Amino acid sequence: MNRSIAEMRNLGPATARMLAEVDIDGEDALRRLGAVEAYHRLKFRFGRHVTLLALYAMEAALRDRDWRSLEPAVRDDLRKAARGP
Numbered sequence: 001m002n003r004s005i006a007e008m009r010n011l012g013p014a015t016a017r018m019l020a021e022v023d024i025d026g027e028d029a030l031r032r033l034g035a036v037e038a039y040h041r042l043k044f045r046f047g048r049h050v051t052l053l054a055l056y057a058m059e060a061a062l063r064d065r066d067w068r069s070l071e072p073a074v075r076d077d078l079r080k081a082a083r084g085p
Helices: 013-021 027-033 035-049 052-062 072-083
Strands: none
Touching: 013 035, 027 035, 027 052, 035 052, 035 072, 052 072
């Protein structure tokens, strides 16, 4: 099922608008790219207006969990992946 971004947990209308501006228009597109690549696209387009919380929220949305429930190790892995090599 390809839910809209705004229907996903943790992601509201503002995030949905931002993601649409970087050609991520639904759950399938977000899942295909992954949270880290989506975060990179948002950072490139919106700069410092996008924080690590957006990365956590997108990853948790893909897992259908509240972003605050992501384990510290998962957050660390996401941070490292977002930073790159």
